[in-house]
Structure formats: structure tokens, C-alpha cells
Amino acid sequence: MAEINRHYLKLKSSYLFSEIARRVREFSTEHPDAKIIRLGIGDVTRPLAPAVVEAMHAAVDEMARPETFRGYGPEAGYSFLTEKIAAHDYAARGVHIDPDEIIVSDGSKCDCGNIQEIFDTDSVVALMDPVYPAYVDGNVMAGRTGEAGADGRYEGFVYLPCTAENNFTPQLPTQHVDLIYLCYPNNPTGAVMSKTELKKWVDYARANEAVILYDAAYEAYIRDPEVPRSIYEIEGAREVAIEFRSFSKTAGFTGTRCAFTVVPKDAMGRGPDGTRVSLHSLWFRRQSTKFNGTSYIIQRGAEAIYTEAGRAQISEAIDYYMENARIIREGLAQAGLTVYGGVHAPYIWVKTPSGLTSWEFFDRLLHDVNVVGTPGSGFGPSGEGYFRLTAFGSREQTEAAVERIRTGLKL
Numbered sequence: 001m002a003e004i005n006r007h008y009l010k011l012k013s014s015y016l017f018s019e020i021a022r023r024v025r026e027f028s029t030e031h032p033d034a035k036i037i038r039l040g041i042g043d044v045t046r047p048l049a050p051a052v053v054e055a056m057h058a059a060v061d062e063m064a065r066p067e068t069f070r071g072y073g074p075e076a077g078y079s080f081l082t083e084k085i086a087a088h089d090y091a092a093r094g095v096h097i098d099p100d101e102i103i104v105s106d107g108s109k110c111d112c113g114n115i116q117e118i119f120d121t122d123s124v125v126a127l128m129d130p131v132y133p134a135y136v137d138g139n140v141m142a143g144r145t146g147e148a149g150a151d152g153r154y155e156g157f158v159y160l161p162c163t164a165e166n167n168f169t170p171q172l173p174t175q176h177v178d179l180i181y182l183c184y185p186n187n188p189t190g191a192v193m194s195k196t197e198l199k200k201w202v203d204y205a206r207a208n209e210a211v212i213l214y215d216a217a218y219e220a221y222i223r224d225p226e227v228p229r230s231i232y233e234i235e236g237a238r239e240v241a242i243e244f245r246s247f248s249k250t251a252g253f254t255g256t257r258c259a260f261t262v263v264p265k266d267a268m269g270r271g272p273d274g275t276r277v278s279l280h281s282l283w284f285r286r287q288s289t290k291f292n293g294t295s296y297i298i299q300r301g302a303e304a305i306y307t308e309a310g311r312a313q314i315s316e317a318i319d320y321y322m323e324n325a326r327i328i329r330e331g332l333a334q335a336g337l338t339v340y341g342g343v344h345a346p347y348i349w350v351k352t353p354s355g356l357t358s359w360e361f362f363d364r365l366l367h368d369v370n371v372v373g374t375p376g377s378g379f380g381p382s383g384e385g386y387f388r389l390t391a392f393g394s395r396e397q398t399e400a401a402v403e404r405i406r407t408g409l410k411l
């Protein structure tokens with residue numbers, strides 16, 4: 001037998017969602033008439049925009065004719081897409097990103113998880129706590145940590161607690177770190193970071209030769225033009241930041257799959273002898289070796305979100321979710337709960353009342369009002385005492401859930 005990668009044995013089982021499913025199943029068996037509403041999902045529910053569907057249909061037809069058939073595409077994505085991204089997502093906000101600096105993929109989860117491969121295994125990684133699990137597991141698999149402790153934290157990571165006390169904005173690390181994962185607007189807390197705060201991180205990275213891995217999957221949910229949508233809105237970020245963006249939450253591509261990663265040509269790492277190496281060339285090499293690209297049809301669909309009709313249609317879906325977010329936020333506040341997020345993000349982060357733990361509050365919501373959410377402790381120890389609700393449900397279900405919480409939850 002071949003010996004396996006022992007680091008995989010350190011991975012914690014994905015206990016969170018299986019435990020939620022188990023508790024809901026048990027409750028349903030005992031209360032078969034209860035109409036359960038799920039506001040725990042982190043997946044979109046609105047269908048693809050008509051402009052996207054139309055573009056995909058047209059691309060399928062092109063594939064059917066010898067004159068317009070396409071085989072393997074360009075490794076970093078078609079220029080019809082990268083040029084639109086550069087123009088609409090960056091130039092329109094005063095940020096220069098060259099289309100060549102954009103590498104199209106089939107998801108930010110994979111890009112966030114895989115990017116660590118281009119860095120040394122001894123790199124010290126800093127993570128927000130609570131955190132999106134893909135950043136964690138990719139680095140555990142690569143052997144950058146020891147075992148997980150009883151509190152769920154892996155030895156070797158530098159955790160950056162994000163709680164109401166620091167406005168869900170972490171403090172700069174007090175020790176040297178090489179890689180810093182930041183996610184804004186944040187999943188699960190729904191928090192955003194101001195330009196002033198983000199600049200502190202860019203300055204830290206420049207002073208300490210660190211690289212920021214910036215997950216902007218929810219940038220389309222930002223309502224305030226003063227809140228940065230891209231880390232490249234901060235001066236100096238081109239040299240120290242890689243940015244991840246996805247069509248998943250922006251345009252409902254969670255099932256269709258399309259995303260991109262920006263690696264500016266100015267971003268450098270250090271070779272063993274101290275020579276400067278372009279991070280862009282390494283990521284390009286990694287992707288062209290291990291990833292076959294996003295299909296032509298899907299890239300045409302993604303391109304269509306930048307048409308006038310496409311833009312109007314996707315913002316309609318985002319408005320729909322953000323109205324749900326408002327209903328949840330205001331309804332829960334009326335019910336006497338303390339709520340965070342939900343203003344520039346589809347996540348509402350609720351402080352559990354009366355000193356309840358995240359799981360105790362989960363059980364109370366399930367039993368008292370038949371509403372399912374996600375215990376904050378499942379995202380990391382600093383999520384204990386919080387609870388995540390999402391705005392991705394239908395309007396009807398969202399309103400019904402909030403009404404039940406307002407009238408039926410005994411605090």
C-alpha cells in the first residue's frame with residue numbers, strides 16, 4: 001500500500017452541516033406537521049438572468065457548427081470576458097487592472113484553496129476567526145499546520161478574532177505572517193472593511209513582505225460607494241494582494257461555475273536565493289497545468305452580465321436578496337435581538353440572547369419557531385455566541401420566518 005498524505009488525517013470532519021441536518025431530521029420525525037423554514041443556506045436561489053441564458057444558448061449553437069466550433073480555450077480565459085471584467089469591475093471604479101492579470105476559473109472556493117500551492121510550505125498563514133473553511137483546509141492539506149486543538153484551532157495558524165468588540169475587523173498580527181486571508185464583505189459576519197482599515201493591512205503587507213489573499217466574492221452586495229469593492233482601490237495593493245472574485249453570488253452561477261482571480265504583474269514573491277519571482281507567472285503556470293479552464297459556453301454567459309440588460313437583471317436579483325436582508329435585520333431587532341451585517345452582505349450575524357451558546361440558540365429557534373440557521377461556532381471559536389441567517393431564501397419564507405421569530409421566540 002502506498003503511504004497517504006498524512007496531513008489529510010488532521011482535517012476535521014465537516015461536522016457543522018451534517019450536525020444541522022441530523023438535528024433537523026430528528027425534530028421533523030418528532031414533529032411531522034412542523035413547517036420548517038431554512039434560512040441557513042449559503043447558496044443563491046434566484047434563476048440565472050435572461051441575458052445570461054440567452055448568451056449561453058447562442059454559444060451552444062456556435063458549438064454546433066463547424067465554422068464556429070471551439071475546442072480548448074485560452075488558458076487564462078477568453079479575452080472577451082477578461083476585457084469586460086477589467087473595464088466594468090475595475091476601470092469603472094478608477095482601478096487599472098490589465099486583462100492579462102485576470103485568470104478565469106470555475107470557482108473562488110478552488111482558487112482560494114489552491115493559491116497556497118505557489119507559496120512555501122513553511123509560510124505562516126493568518127486567518128480571520130470565524131472563517132470560510134476553504135482557506136483553512138487547503139493549508140492543512142499542504143502541511144502548514146499541526147493538529148487541531150480542542151478549541152478547533154490548528155496549531156501553526158495565526159488566528160485573527162473578529163467579534164462585535166472589534167467591529168468584526170481584526171487587529172494586525174503581532175508576529176510575522178507571510179499570507180493573510182481577508183474576506184470582505186464577510187461570510188459569515190456580513191461585515192465590511194473601510195478604506196482606512198484596509199489600508200492598514202496593505203501597509204502591513206508592504207512593510208512585512210506578506211501577501212494578502214483578498215476574497216471579494218460578495219462585492220456586488222456593497223451599497224455604499226465609499227466601501228471598497230476591490231483591494232486594489234487601496235494604494236500600493238497591486239504589489240501585495242491577490243483578489244478573488246466569483247460570478248456565484250453576483251449572478252447566480254453557483255451551479256453554472258465561473259470565477260476569476262486577479263494577480264497583478266507587480267506582485268512578487270521571493271525565491272530560495274532571494275530573487276524576486278512574479279506571482280502571476282506562478283499562478284498562471286499552476287492553472288495551466290492543473291486546470292482545464294471554464295467552458296466557452298459558461299464564459300459567454302458570464303460576459304452577458306456586463307451588457308446593459310444583464311447588469312439591470314443581476315442587480316434586480318441582488319436587490320431582492322438585500323430586501324430579504326433588511327426584513328431579517330429589522331424584524332430581529334424588533335424582536336429584541338442584537339444583529340450585525342445584512343447591510344452590504346447577504347448574511348445577518350445575530351448575537352445569541354440570554355447567554356445561549358450558538359447550538360443552544362439553534363435548538364431554541366428550531367423548537368420554538370421551526371426556523372433553521374447556522375450556529376456561529378461552526379465557523380470558528382470566535383463565532384461562539386453568534387448565529388448566521390442568510391438572505392438567500394424566498395421573500396415569502398423570509399417574511400414568515402421573521403414573523404415567527406418576532407411573535408414566537410421566548411427570550
Ligand SMILES: *Cc1c(COP(=O)(O)O)cnc(C)c1O
Nearest residue numbers: 107108109132187217246248259
Ligand atoms: C460563496 C463563496 C465564494 C464563492 O465560491 P465559488 O467557488 O466561486 O462558488 C467564495 N468565498 C466565500 C467566502 C463564499 O461564501
